[in-house]
Amino acid sequence: MLDDFLFRALLGGVMVALVAGPLGCFVVWRRMAYFGDTMAHSALLGVSLGLLLSIQPVIGVALVVVIAAFALFWLERFRWLASDTALGMLAHGSLAVGLVVASTVPGLRIDLMSYLFGDILAIGRQDLIWIAAGVAITMLALGLIWRDLLAATVQADLAKAEGVPVGRVRLIFALLVALLIAAAMKIVGILLVTALLIIPAAAARRVSGSPEVMALVAALLGAISVGGGLGLSLWIDSPSGPSIVLAAIILFVLVLAGTGLVAGGTDRRR
Amino acid sequence: MGAAAVIGGQENHGGDRRLLARAQALEVQFGGRAVLSGVDMDIAAGEIVTIIGPNGSGKTTLVKALLGLISVTQGSARLMPGTRIGYVPQRFGVDAVLPLRVDRLMTLTAPASASAIGAALERVGVAHLRRADVASLSGGETQRVLLARALLRQPDLLVLDEPVQGVDFAGEAALYALIGELRDEMGLGVLMVSHDLHVVMAATDQVLCLNGHICCAGVPSDVSRHPEFLRLFGRQAAATLAVYRHEHDHDHDLHGHVVADEADGDHAPDPHGHGHHAHHSHSGHE
Structure with missing residues (x-):
């Protein structure tokens, strides 16, 4: 079965979506969508460096994204620099450097589209192993820090006063997002990774009464998006990455329409 | 809770009570500016301490220093070993x-x-x-x-940062009554930040008036029998609220620095201009 490229694509995509859902919930709750986007943009530099140094691109990506995460933590200390400005600078700066470095790597130019927008149908056996390892580590670690991270998200001071190592769990969370981005790059590409994190989570919010339920629903909706997008891509021969994101958006609209009829779309109160 | 109620209730106003938290010569700076300096305070089991002071006077900073949420520049602020805290932060949404x-x-x-x-x-x-x-x-x-x-x-110590914010007057009295009951039942220490400069919880054992340093400290006066107070707040509310009379021996300039009080020792009714609407004497200390 693993010989079938479609099955490999589906397996890899679903694995990533299952962990992107819960992780994406925290991205949504902590209002870090742009943070995830920035880390994803820096991934291209990782790909370029990986190829330049002839190491696995995935390793290059994981390294650069982790460095980007640390750089963001460091930049946050400068009060004179607005955090969204820092994010924008890092996002576009690292993307630019990544593109420049990529232009020096022979043959990478041809491949650029697959890195920017994903190439899920090209997932090989080795990719699957990398994805499985990344997803397993992320899932396990997220499970371990779940309570602490949620407490730190609800009220950091309260969590800290009650013994939660707030700084540490925040850092671990940033590293997990970095790891997921490295794993998800093959699926939807650098420019669309954040969509896989936030759209299923946003849709899940409409039908969830607790953080844990929202995480499970987001995982489920993400997996459905991968399947649906893959089907759409085969059906109308569209690029797979954008098709998956489109499927997620369609799911979001469907959830909105479904719940809107019951609950009304007016409950914007806090 | 039953056993604790008996012990706590009996020992409330007894002698040696277990020390729960202590600040000594505490100084906290933000960006090179001292927000708190020379603050000493103790809180023991069964004791209710209310911190009052104008905006920006360091009330929340003091609480956060005691809880270990911010770093202390000089001196110390700590919970005694074994003190379990129950914390209600100022902002929660x-x-x-x-x-x-x-x-x-x-x-x-x-x-x-x-x-x-x-x-x-x-x-x-x-x-x-x-x-x-x-x-x-x-x-x-x-x-x-x-x-x-x-x-x-x-918890051994309840730390409540402006627990009556966003609560109406009747709710405020009810909440204070509840906090007092909990103290009596469980022998808790209660450290409370009040949003009001003059009206505090009646059961408060000690009021600390803060403005970068401790301006004055004392006990609130029981005014629940004063007819005017009763008329103003109603019988129920008046039983749980009390007025704190500031006894300051110094003044603050516009930057909150202490200036020598010319009328030293002369305890005019309101040497500090704290009396009614004169909070502006501290307003430079934001």
Whole structure:
């Protein structure tokens, strides 16, 4: 079965979506969508460096994204620099450097589209192993820090006063997002990774009464998006990455329409 | 709770009470500017300490220093070993993007049995809110739920940062009455920040007036028998509220620095200009 490229694509995509859902919930709750986007943009530099140094691109990506995460933590200390400005600078700066470095790597130019927008149908056996390892580590670690991270998200001071190592769990969370981005790059590409994190989570919010339920629903909706997008891509021969994101958006609209009829779309109160 | 109630109730005003938290010559700076300096304070089991002071006077900073949430520049602020705290922070709002019900909020940092959660909510009178969305609670409901959360941890010291904010007057009196009961039942120490410069919880054992340093300290005067006060607040409220009379021996300039008081030793009714509407004497200390 693993010989079938479609099955490999589906397996890899679903694995990533299952962990992107819960992780994406925290991205949504902590209002870090742009943070995830920035880390994803820096991934291209990782790909370029990986190829330049002839190491696995995935390793290059994981390294650069982790460095980007640390750089963001460091930049946050400068009060004179607005955090969204820092994010924008890092996002576009690292993307630019990544593109420049990529232009020096022979043959990478041809491949650029697959890195920017994903190439899920090209997932090989080795990719699957990398994805499985990344997803397993992320899932396990997220499970371990779940309570602490949620407490730190609800009220950091309260969590800290009650013994939660707030700084540490925040850092671990940033590293997990970095790891997921490295794993998800093959699926939807650098420019669309954040969509896989936030759209299923946003849709899940409409039908969830607790953080844990929202995480499970987001995982489920993400997996459905991968399947649906893959089907759409085969059906109308569209690029797979954008098709998956489109499927997620369609799911979001469907959830909105479904719940809107019951609950009304007016409950914007806090 | 039963056993603790007896012990706490009896020992409330007894002699040697267990020290729960202590600040010594505490100084905290933000960006090179001292927000707090030379602050000494103790709080013991069964004792209610209320911190008052104008905006920006360092009330929340003092609380956060004691809880270890911010770093201390000089001196020390610490909880005594073994002191379990129940903390109600100043600002608490759960964003609507996060679905969180009251029962889940109760187990935010530590698991608890369903019966313990029920008992804690019952104790503060909000058992009916157990399945409610935290984002939909009113100010008073939120404060009670947070109080229940704090109690669930079986604390020795309750730290309440402006517990009556967003609560109407009747609610304020009821909340103070509840806090007083909890102290009596469980022998808790209570450290409370008040949003009001003059009206504090009647059961307060000690008031600390803060403005970068401790301006004055004392006990609130019992005014519940004064007819005017009764008329103003109503009998119920007056029983739980008290007025604190500031006895300052110095003044502050516009930057909050202490200036020599010319009328030294002359305790005019209101040497500090704190009396009624004159908070502006501290307003430079933001």
